[in-house]
Amino acid sequence: MFDLTLSEEQEALRKTAREFAREKIAPVAGHFDEEGEFPTQIFRQAWELGLMNAEVPEQYGGLGLSCLSHCLLMEEIAWACAGVNTSMAANMLGAMPIIIAGSDDQKQRYLSWLIREPIFASYCCSEPEAGSDVAGMRTHYVKDGDSYVLTGQKRWITNGGHASFYTVLATSDAKPEKDLKARNRKIACFIVDRDLPGVKVGKEENKMGHRASNTVDVLFDEVRLPKAAILGQEGEGFKIAMKTFDRSRPWIAAGASGIIARALHECRAYALQRKTFGVPIANHQAVQFMLADMAVALEASRSLCHKAAWMVDQGKLDSVVSSMAKLYSADMAMKVATDAVQIFGGYGYTKEYPVEKLMRDAKLMQIYEGTSQIQRMVIARNILSSEG
Ligand SMILES: Cc1cc2nc3c(=O)[nH]c(=O)nc-3n(C[C@H](O)[C@H](O)[C@H](O)COP(=O)(O)OP(=O)(O)OC[C@H]3O[C@@H](n4cnc5c(N)ncnc54)[C@H](O)[C@@H]3O)c2cc1C
CATH class of the missing domain: 1.20.140.10 (Butyryl-CoA Dehydrogenase, subunit A, domain 3)
Incomplete structure (x- = not known):
């Protein structure tokens, strides 16, 4: 039965997040907003406290928080600065496709990395011409022997300029057909390391709000990915x-x-x-x-x-x-x-x-x-x- 009572652990987590948010973030939120500056030091402190990547399962070194506990934490961070919260959430968003569809090897490599080092991750779905209409994406991949070759441009990518890896949605059909269901079936999801040849970070947005978060274009110019970079199977991306x-x-x-x-x-x-x-x-x-x-x-x-x-x-x-x-x-x-x-x-x-x-x-x-x-x-x- 749905019960709103929080456990002792959840109350303690909320207290930790509240103290951190009110003592470390709220006093400087105005500065980072005004300057549009990415508060690396705050993220580092949040990472040290375990407040980042909070839903990474325990077997990969994370806290393995429930979605509800994670939401308690996020409300506290957003109270102090919604922009900081957006960047913290975007890390988990970049990791979520791996939690949902990753193999154990992929989880070991990428989820554990988020816990081992204070790195950033991004989720790359939206494009200049495809936001609401996800399946209208133009970023595409072709199979070439044991590799996939990925080409396209993603837009509005939170943390994109700082990320060490991206989870990227791409279609096998560079000129998507009209039938929506057919378009959905052509999409695949890949993990792309930032340092691969052909991965570039494009323009940074000068935003109205959430100015402490980083929002950029990420470009893929014939990026060669190993077969092991795909999450699940081809056609499962949507x-x-x-x-x-x-x-x-x-x-x-x-x-x-x-x-x-x-x-x-x-x-x-x-x-x-x-x-x-x-x-x-x-x-x-x-x-x-x-x-x-x-x-x-x-x-x-x-x-x-x-x-x-x-x-x-x-x-x-x-x-x-x-x-x-x-x-x-x-x-x-x-x-x-x-x-x-x-x-x-x-x-x-x-x-x-x-x-x-x-x-x-x-x-x-x-x-x-x-x-x-x-x-x-x-x-x-x-x-x-x-x-x-
Ligand atoms: C600061 C910021 C951070 C973001 N971070 C990320 C990120 O990390 N990763 C990522 O992948 N994306 C990210 N996004 C992208 C975001 O998810 C998209 O902007 C959003 O989905 C809307 O897409 P769009 O901007 O292309 O608008 P459009 O899809 O062009 O929509 C324009 C308007 O038309 C309306 N509309 C569209 N289709 C319909 C319809 N069928 N019926 C009725 N109304 C409709 C929309 O509601 C909207 O009002 C971010 C965006 C911003 C601004």
Whole structure:
């Protein structure tokens, strides 16, 4: 039965993550945001504490955290800086296809590497012309004897400029046909080492938010891969990508919940001290209602996130619940962050207070890991195909 009670271990993990986030990340988040700088030192400290790569199974040296425990951790990190959380999550995202479909050799080599050294990994699915339409990808591979030769361009790759390896989706059909199912069946997933000839890092994005995370193009120019680089079989890539999204969407819900929690925290404090018409603005019912809506949004986003993560952990992974959690929490984070700026009035519109950053950071939650429109499509498709 679904039970929201956290274990002692989970409470302890949350405490460690909260202390780290509030002491080490929150005080410098503004600086890394302003400069668009990748906080290598913070990631190193997080890695030393075991807060990175947290779902890597114990047999490969990791903590083997459940999805739910990982979500608890991520909410705390995102409370302090959603950009730092994005980069930490992207490492796990790069590793997830290996957890889902890797052989023991691949797991030993790549998952253990993440634990042994503070390296970065990236997940390369999106392209300049293919984001929502995953199967419209142009990055392609050809078989050549005992190798695969990979060519193409990936876009929006988080951690891409720092990664030591990439998990890359590619099609065997350079000019994809119209039939969607046929296109899906041509996709394969590969592990690509950064130092292979032909792997290049392209332009870095100058982003609205999550500016502490690194987002770049990654290019593959006839990169020769050994046969052992494929995850699962040819034709299984699309399935691996969808399973990865099912596992990662609760993480986005956790990050969005962190933004909501931070907004509520900042707004409560501000509303109690800022005075208009001789009383704190917290005395005005219009402000109280915004605070109340924020508290409801936090409770509901967290609950859906924990439900989706719990289902992953029970082996009852449900794409629709994962999509609901991602959609709801992302839309709520955007609404709550916008209201937070409103509560701060003119000061909310300046960099003097952290709420304008929350608003910029919240927007991405509705875009990456499948936009809010794509989540609604997943949910609607399920409603219409079920018996009601
Ligand atoms: C900062 C950042 C980090 C990212 N990190 C990664 C990463 O590490 N790895 C990775 O692979 N990708 C990453 N992404 C890519 C991200 O997942 C895509 O941007 C996202 O899936 C949307 O794709 P797109 O940008 O091509 O938009 P498009 O697919 O072009 O969509 C444009 C608009 O049209 C809407 N739309 C599209 N199709 C439909 C439809 N059928 N019905 C209704 N509306 C539709 C969308 O919802 C959106 O509003 C990242 C993106 C950003 C911005």
